[in-house]
Amino acid sequence: xxxxxxxxxxSDADARVIAPPGRRLCEVTGNRQTGGYRIFSAxxxxxxxxxxxxxxxxxxxxxxxxxxxxxxLPRAFSVAEAHAADAGVRLDFLVEDVGPGTERLAxxxxxxxxWVTGPLGRPFSYxxxxxxxxxxxxxxxxxxxxxxxxxxxxxxxxRGVPVRTLVGFRxxxxxxxxxxxxxxxxxxxxxxxxxxxxxGYVTELLAVLLEGDAARTAAVYACGPPAMLEAVRALCxxxxxxxxxxxxxxxxxxxxxxYGCAVPLxxxxxxxxxxxxxxxxxxxxxxxxxPGSGH
Ligand SMILES: Cc1cc2nc3c(=O)[nH]c(=O)nc-3n(C[C@H](O)[C@H](O)[C@H](O)COP(=O)(O)OP(=O)(O)OC[C@H]3O[C@@H](n4cnc5c(N)ncnc54)[C@H](O)[C@@H]3O)c2cc1C
Ligand code: FES
Numbered sequence: 001x002x003x004x005x006x007x008x009x010x011s012d013a014d015a016r017v018i019a020p021p022g023r024r025l026c027e028v029t030g031n032r033q034t035g036g037y038r039i040f041s042a043x044x045x046x047x048x049x050x051x052x053x054x055x056x057x058x059x060x061x062x063x064x065x066x067x068x069x070x071x072x073l074p075r076a077f078s079v080a081e082a083h084a085a086d087a088g089v090r091l092d093f094l095v096e097d098v099g100p101g102t103e104r105l106a107x108x109x110x111x112x113x114x115w116v117t118g119p120l121g122r123p124f125s126y127x128x129x130x131x132x133x134x135x136x137x138x139x140x141x142x143x144x145x146x147x148x149x150x151x152x153x154x155x156x157x158x159r160g161v162p163v164r165t166l167v168g169f170r171x172x173x174x175x176x177x178x179x180x181x182x183x184x185x186x187x188x189x190x191x192x193x194x195x196x197x198x199x200g201y202v203t204e205l206l207a208v209l210l211e212g213d214a215a216r217t218a219a220v221y222a223c224g225p226p227a228m229l230e231a232v233r234a235l236c237x238x239x240x241x242x243x244x245x246x247x248x249x250x251x252x253x254x255x256x257x258x259y260g261c262a263v264p265l266x267x268x269x270x271x272x273x274x275x276x277x278x279x280x281x282x283x284x285x286x287x288x289x290x291p292g293s294g295h
Contacts, residue, residue, distance in 0.1 A: 036173045
């Protein structure tokens with residue numbers, strides 16, 4: 001299933017940070033609860049600083065495969081924050097326990113070992129790379145999908161880009177990370193059960209924003225469950241708003257070898273999400289409803 005060639009615009013975003021070959025053993029430096037999720041941190045002594053939107057393949061050094069051999073393969077995780085210091089790069093990950101791999105990662109203890117491969121994949125672009133008149137950014141996060149938007153927001157703010165942040169949660173159990181990952185910045189919240197912010201979908205907040213000037217002056221960046229991403233994709237394509245989506249698909253290898261992460265392109269053909277994504281242009285994909293992804 002070859003990926004379609006020449007079907008997507010290229011930008012500086014393709015100046016991705018390249019992973020060193022092989023996996024590296026990192027030391028877990030922290031793990032804390034945030035609402036219904038956990039944030040764990042690891043010190044990557046030998047790896048480069050990632051760009052926002054890139055991901056890592058992760059597995060615990062011990063007791064990986066403890067549930068009758070599951071999980072066998074490493075699991076894909078977006079980097080939520082990265083801070084370079086003398087001892088290495090501190091990487092933060094936001095995890096939702098949905099199965100054997102995420103359960104083990106959510107349970108990591110300080111000083112344990114964590115195998116990492118990465119950073120992998122294509123990062124987010126900056127607004128000016130998507131359009132010369134795009135000065136601002138609108139971030140739209142759903143559930144645990146707010147992870148890559150946290151590091152993206154910080155990197156945008158550091159470059160002086162005005163950012164508006166919209167975050168939606170299903171219910172209280174499936175929420176968390178806003179204060180820890182976004183700090184003191186203003187975040188507009190929505191929840192389907194009304195436990196916080198606007199009662200309804202975060203995409204309703206986005207639709208209101210796009211009624212105004214934002215549709216012509218800002219790029220949209222989204223990460224979250226497939227149904228939310230598909231709503232963002234449809235809204236932005238219909239209104240001709242530049243948008244990038246950080247997507248998920250089942251990933252066995254993470255570096256282009258297995259073709260397990262194929263996503264259909266609007267122009268026909270497929271891309272491998274691990275190498276041509278996970279950040280994709282909303283206009284280039286046929287749908288964000290990728291079979292086998294989302295939970
Ligand atoms: C690029 C990328 C970045 C990701 N970032 C994060 C993150 O920051 N935090 C986080 O908690 N999770 C993230 N995920 C999802 C995470 O990799 C899956 O939840 C994990 O692989 C599930 O493994 P498991 O062994 O716990 O459960 P499994 O038993 O393997 O799966 C449990 C459920 O999750 C679904 N699922 C499995 N793999 C994926 C997948 N890759 N994407 C979506 N749904 C899946 C399955 O359909 C099943 O319903 C990311 C996935 C990708 C591809
Ligand atoms: S995960 Fe193997 S090719 Fe993408």
